[in-house]
Amino acid sequence: MSTFLQQLINGISLGAIYSLIALGYTMVYGVLKLINFAHGDVYMVGAFMGFYLANGIGARGAQAIGMNPDGFIARGLLGGGAMEPSLITALVVMLLAMAICAAIGVIIERLAYRPVRKYSRLTALITAIGVSLLLENGGQVVFGAEPKFFPELFGKRNIELFGGASINSADIVVLVIALGLMVALQLIVYRTKTGRAMRAVSFNLQSAKLMGINTDHIIAFTFALGSALAAAAGVLVAIRIPRIDPLMGILVGLKAFVAAVLGGIGNIPGAMLGGLLIGITETMVVGYLSPTYKDAVAFAILILILLFRPSGLLGTVAQEKV
Amino acid sequence: MPRYLRNLIIALIVIAALIGLDFVFQGRMLNPYFVRILMLSGIAITLAVSLNLINGFTGQFSIGHAGFMAVGAYSSAYFSVNYGMNLANSLGGGRLGWVVALTVSTLIGAAVAGLAGLAVGIPSLRLRGDYLAIVTLGFGQIIVVFLNNIEAVGGARGYSGIPIVKSFFWIFLVAVLTIVIVYNIVNSAFGRALISIREDELAAEAMGVNTTRYKVLAFVISSAMAGAGGVLLAHFDGYLNPKSFEFIKSFEILIMIILGGLGSIVGSVLGAIVLTVLPEALRGFAEYRMVIYSLLLIILMITRPQGLLGSAAPLKAWRKRAKRGTEPAGGGPAAAPTNPSTVATQPERPAPGGENLR
Numbered sequence: 001m002s003t004f005l006q007q008l009i010n011g012i013s014l015g016a017i018y019s020l021i022a023l024g025y026t027m028v029y030g031v032l033k034l035i036n037f038a039h040g041d042v043y044m045v046g047a048f049m050g051f052y053l054a055n056g057i058g059a060r061g062a063q064a065i066g067m068n069p070d071g072f073i074a075r076g077l078l079g080g081g082a083m084e085p086s087l088i089t090a091l092v093v094m095l096l097a098m099a100i101c102a103a104i105g106v107i108i109e110r111l112a113y114r115p116v117r118k119y120s121r122l123t124a125l126i127t128a129i130g131v132s133l134l135l136e137n138g139g140q141v142v143f144g145a146e147p148k149f150f151p152e153l154f155g156k157r158n159i160e161l162f163g164g165a166s167i168n169s170a171d172i173v174v175l176v177i178a179l180g181l182m183v184a185l186q187l188i189v190y191r192t193k194t195g196r197a198m199r200a201v202s203f204n205l206q207s208a209k210l211m212g213i214n215t216d217h218i219i220a221f222t223f224a225l226g227s228a229l230a231a232a233a234g235v236l237v238a239i240r241i242p243r244i245d246p247l248m249g250i251l252v253g254l255k256a257f258v259a260a261v262l263g264g265i266g267n268i269p270g271a272m273l274g275g276l277l278i279g280i281t282e283t284m285v286v287g288y289l290s291p292t293y294k295d296a297v298a299f300a301i302l303i304l305i306l307l308f309r310p311s312g313l314l315g316t317v318a319q320e321k322v
Numbered sequence: 323m324p325r326y327l328r329n330l331i332i333a334l335i336v337i338a339a340l341i342g343l344d345f346v347f348q349g350r351m352l353n354p355y356f357v358r359i360l361m362l363s364g365i366a367i368t369l370a371v372s373l374n375l376i377n378g379f380t381g382q383f384s385i386g387h388a389g390f391m392a393v394g395a396y397s398s399a400y401f402s403v404n405y406g407m408n409l410a411n412s413l414g415g416g417r418l419g420w421v422v423a424l425t426v427s428t429l430i431g432a433a434v435a436g437l438a439g440l441a442v443g444i445p446s447l448r449l450r451g452d453y454l455a456i457v458t459l460g461f462g463q464i465i466v467v468f469l470n471n472i473e474a475v476g477g478a479r480g481y482s483g484i485p486i487v488k489s490f491f492w493i494f495l496v497a498v499l500t501i502v503i504v505y506n507i508v509n510s511a512f513g514r515a516l517i518s519i520r521e522d523e524l525a526a527e528a529m530g531v532n533t534t535r536y537k538v539l540a541f542v543i544s545s546a547m548a549g550a551g552g553v554l555l556a557h558f559d560g561y562l563n564p565k566s567f568e569f570i571k572s573f574e575i576l577i578m579i580i581l582g583g584l585g586s587i588v589g590s591v592l593g594a595i596v597l598t599v600l601p602e603a604l605r606g607f608a609e610y611r612m613v614i615y616s617l618l619l620i621i622l623m624i625t626r627p628q629g630l631l632g633s634a635a636p637l638k639a640w641r642k643r644a645k646r647g648t649e650p651a652g653g654g655p656a657a658a659p660t661n662p663s664t665v666a667t668q669p670e671r672p673a674p675g676g677e678n679l680r
Contacts (some may be wrong), residue, residue, distance in 0.1 A: 035452050122383060123627040125452060126580060129385065130619035133573060137612035197631040250569065254460055261456070295467050299460040305455060306445040 002016070002164035007287040008280065009161075013171040013240065016178035017281020020233035021256035022224025022263070023185060024277055027116035030266040031222050033121060037128040038108060039230055040253015041135035042101055046231025047150070047244045048143050049097040054078050054089070054151045073086055087173065090153035094177070094235040098228040106220050106225025113223075114216070139246030147245040150238035174236045181232055189268060198222055202266065236249035255282075255298040262305055264315020273313060277301075324495040336498060344491035357490070359602060364493040365554045366594035368500045370578040372547030375504050377576070377584035379513065381520025382447065384460030387548050388571035389465040390435045392456045392564070394549020395556040396475050398431030399484045400558065407485060424487060428553045430498070435549020438540045443541040448534050450523060454541075462572050469564035477650075480563035490531060496554055500547050505587055507543070516540050520585075570612070577619055583629030 021043055028036045056076030083089040112131050116123045155174070158166045187193045189195040200208040209215050238244050238253075259278045263270025278298055286294045305312065348359050373387045394418045406423040413419030438461075446457040470478045507513045518526040527533050556562050578597045582589025604611055622629070 009432050035456060091376050112624070114622050116627065119623075119627045121452070122381070122584075123623050125383060125455060126576075127620055127623040129573065129576075130616045130623065133612060133616035134620065137616060141609060141613060197514055251463065254456075254463060258460070261453075293467070294462045299464045302457060302460060306449065306457065310449050310453075 003287060005161070005163055005165040007283045009167050009171060011163060011283035012276060012282030013174050013279070014283060015273075016175055017233045017237050017240075018252070018256050018277025018279050019272045020181060020229045020261045022259040023182070023268065024230050025257050025260040026069035026263070026265055026268060026271040027222050027226050029260070031198065031205070031219055032113070032117075032124070034113070034124050034128060036226075037125075037253070038131040040249035040251075040256065041132050041139070041196075041228065042105060042108075042227045042249070043230040043234045043252060043256075044139060044244075044249035045104060045135060045239075046097050046101045046227075046234030047238045047247075047248065048139070048148075048234075049100045049231065050093050050235040050238055050316055051148055051150055051244060052076065053093045053096050054153060067098075079154075085152055085154050086154050087154050090173070090235075090239065091177075092231055093153060095242045097235050098231045101231030101234075102228040104226040105223040108227075109223040114219075136247055136250070144157050145246060146181070147243050150242035150244055152242075153239060154278065168240075174240060177232070177236060181229060185225070185229070185268070187309055194218070194221060194226055195236065221271060251295055258298040258302045258305075262301060262312055266314025267312065267314050270312055270314035337495070340491050340494055340498070343494070346408065347490040359599060360492050361488065361490060361558065362498045363560065363595045363598040364490075365551055366575070366578065366598045367497040367591050368551040368554065369496075369548055369575045370582070370590040370594040371500050371504050372544045372551065373575050374579045374584065374590045375507065375516075375547075375586065376541050376544040378579060378583075378590070379504075379520060380516040380537060381405075381415060381523075382537055382541065383452060383455040384458045384541065384544070385569075385572050385576055386442070386456055386460075386462035388567045388569070389458065389462035390438055390545040391552035391555070391571070392465050392469060392546040392567035393438045393552070394431035395552030395562055395567075396469060396481065397434040397549075398427040399481055399551040399556040399562055400475055401430050402427045402485050403481075403483055419593055420487075422559070424492065427557075428550055431553035431556075432546040432550045435552065436546030437550075439542040439545025440538065442545075447537040447541060449572040458572075459569070462567070462569055466564045466568055469567070476562070480561055482561045483563065484556055484560045486560035493558070495553050496550050500550070501591070503547070504542070507540075508587075512536070512539075512571065558646035565617045573615075577615060580622065580629050586629070589629060624673065 021039065022296065024042070025036060026032055028039070054076050055078060067171050077083045077089055077093060083092070083124065108131055112127050113124060116127045154169075155167055156170045158168055159172075160166050187195075189198060197208070197213045198221070199216050200211065200213055201215050201222075205215055208218075234244075237248075255278055256275065259274035260271045261274070262277060263272070263274030278301065282294050282297050285297050347360070369387060369391060373384065376382050376384050402423065406427050409426065410419035410423040413422055416557070442457055442461050443454075446454045469475065475481045483560050508517070515526065515531045518529065518531055519536060523533055574597060578592075578593035579590045581597065582591070582593030601608075601611055604614075607614070
């Protein structure tokens with residue numbers, strides 16, 4: 001029983017992170033009908049941005065770009081003594097990483113996706129793969145291929161629960177922040193004018209344009225929103241498991257995409273539900289079956305959904321129009 | 323001259339030429355490094371042309387070709403190691419024995435890869451949209467996970483002790499067969515159906531094409547040929563490692579056909595050769611190779627989405643000449659399989675399950 005509870009807690013914490021990434025996939029698919037393969041890599045960039053914000057780029061990196069090694073950027077939030085490890089530091093690091101990645105997402109959309117929007121969807125898909133590989137391999141050149149270890153942004157400790165299970169304070173932080181971000185996203189999409197415009201664009205891009213919506217801005221905004229959530233997920237993952245490397249986004253991105261399909265792609269609550277289900281299933285497989293095949297779980301789930309309910313759990317079957 | 327007789331003569335000439343070239347390349351007259359690159363190009367041609375059948379001609383998007391290649395490579399290697407040698411020895415252990423054993427091994431590799439293609443294709447190709455891309459991507463990742471954990475084929479250490487066959491004849495025979503098979507499929511009623519699916523799936527269905535059946539069939543054939551390419555690779559070095567079948571490999575094959583032009587066999591062949599030779603020339607920049615590739619791909623998509631040979635005029639003329647006389651009347655105009663620019667005009671249509679934000 002305690003094992004089950006323990007795995008459930010781990011699963012929800014992992015699932016919340018998958019949900020955050022899945023939201024980016026689902027929103028971009030909603031407005032552009034594009035599988036943004038690069039999304040998992042934006043998550044990786046987010047983790048690295050968090051790493052550099054906290055640690056600084058180091059004395060050698062600073063000299064390489066012609067900066068004073070004693071400067072703030074060179075030593076980071078923690079190294080420069082600018083901030084002590086605390087929850088506030090973690091939040092500042094995460095928000096800055098989100099801002100940087102939102103900008104990166106907009107740049108990717110502007111430079112790579114917008115020029116090919118007039119071509120077929122296949123062209124856009126190939127471009128997305130190109131961007132994904134550029135981030136992975138560019139990351140290996142810029143960040144270095146060897147794994148890095150994320151600093152502790154705040155003191156962690158285990159909290160004993162009833163039934164012998166325990167929960168790490170990091171998991172609580174991850175859950176609370178993820179939940180907060182999802183609520184914020186709901187508010188943006190359903191309670192603001194921009195959110196309404198996003199829904200209009202996803203409903204029908206041409207009509208939205210005719211109604212005077214600047215669709216280019218809305219699409220860019222969608223990318224910014226999705227990329228920011230991915231960056232948050234990157235920092236949260238690094239808080240839980242501090243090992244980060246430039247290829248960490250591939251498998252996680254794939255699983256998050258499966259989560260989006262599981263919930264019904266284009267469906268925001270669906271992405272949240274899908275992420276949680278994938279996370280819980282994965283930790284259960286690790287706990288009760290074999291850790292070796294944990295990466296195969298999401299794939300098996302994907303095959304099952306495509307066979308039995310291709311529109312996803314919360315999706316409705318779209319009528320096909322000629 | 324009757325058509326079958328003419329084809330037979332051409333086939334004999336090609337085989338004779340391959341045997342002749344085999345003789346030249348086996349007899350240490352040439353730089354072994356050059357011969358190695360040449361043979362790797364042959365394997366790349368098999369992989370690229372087979373991927374073009376599903377990605378270029380059928381308009382579906384598979385990005386897990388290396389996974390099928392791995393399935394073919396490992397299953398044939400397992401057969402060769404455990405049964406192939408015995409089979410060859412029981413047939414006298416001479417040249418004939420090896421030819422039989424290798425043929426059986428190749429067929430097994432292709433068949434197992436084809437079965438894997440069936441298993442992946444059925445759930446994902448029933449649906450319209452980009453599901454095949456994500457399922458094949460997942461398949462490619464998972465197959466590497468499995469191979470890393472199956473001790474019978476060496477696991478993460480790699481599989482060694484596979485009988486080595488560095489035969490120019492064998493590699494290029496498979497490559498030529500792949501080209502002939504794909505060319506004939508594309509220029510048959512089956513191929514017309516595939517191209518109609520690429521141009522407009524809904525219209526194809528309205529004209530009575532069983533789209534799911536054709537898509538799955540094309541995918542299975544493409545996977546089986548990728549498996550055959552894997553068989554060649556397995557016996558080329560005598561050693562397999564799961565690492566060499568990771569996503570990067572699928573991507574390399576993909577960029578070969580995109581560079582050459584989707585839906586162009588000649589383009590695939592040239593793309594395969596260029597992208598096998600280029601990394602050798604760029605050895606000094608190994609670290610930046612993939613960065614350059616991915617940038618190249620993005621720029622190519624923005625400036626020339628049909629690929630370098632996508633609609634090159636000489637190519638079209640060449641194809642027209644090649645087709646004249648062999649095509650029954652009426653098959654002509656719909657043929658010209660290269661022209662993804664027509665794909666580009668395809669209207670946007672959401673996939674089932676592709677929904678609006680809500």
